[in-house]
Amino acid sequence: MQPQATAQITPDQTCLIVEDSEFDQAMMTRVVGRSHGKMHVEVASTLESARAALDAGQVSLILLDNNLPDGIGANFALELASDPKHAATPVIMVSDWPTPFMWEKAASAGVLYVVNKAEFGVRYVEQALRGKQRKPLRPS
Template structure:
C-alpha cells in the first residue's frame, strides 16, 4: 500500500508529487527535502511501478520523482509508458537514480523526462524545476 506523506499546506492549490522509490532510506531523504522546501505539495510514496499505476489511476499527479531500478521494472520504461498516454504525457518526471547510464539517459530523453539526477546530487532545485516546468511535446517515435 502506498505511503502518503503531506508537506505543510499553504493557501495555494495543492500539488501532488508521486515518489516511485523502493529504498526506504531514499524515500525518507526525499520526504525530508520535500517537507523542508515545499509548502502545498502533497507527497505520495510508492515502491513499485504497479503501485504508481494504481496511484495515478486514482489521484491527480503534478510531478513524479522516479527511480530507475525498481522491483517490477525500470523507471525509464515506465516514463516511456507514461509518455504514450495523453493524460499523463505532460506530467514532469525527474529520474533519480544511483547509476544513471547513457542508455537510461537516451530512454529518459525520448520520454520527455526533464532531469536525470544521481541520487547523491538530488536536491530541491530539481523539484522547483518540475513545479515550474512548461510541458512540451515528447520525442517518442
C-alpha cells in the same frame, strides 16, 4: 540582477515518489518538504503501485527511480509519455547510477532531469514545477 521566481507549490499538488528503498523514499520526501510551500507526497515502491496511485488522483510531479522490483523506471517514463493523461506530468529520474542507456530512454520520454541521488535537491523540484526545462539536464 532580478530575483529568481520561486515555484508556486500548493497543498493541493501531489508528488508521487516511485522508489523501493525506504531510505531514499525518506530522503526524497525531505527534499520535497523543503520546497517553497507544501506539497502532498505519495510513495509507491513498485511500478504497479505507481500506476494505481496515478489512476487514483492527479499528480503534479513524479520522482522516479530506475531500478524497481517490477521493472525499469526509464521504461515506465516511456509508458507515461505515451499516455495522454500523464504525458504532461513532469518526471525527474533520481537514480544511484544513471547510465547512458537510461539517459537515452529518459530523453525519449521527455524526462526533465536525470539526477544522481546524491545530487538531488530542492532546485530540481522547483524547476520542474515552474516548467522551465523540458529536456534531461545533467546536474551542474
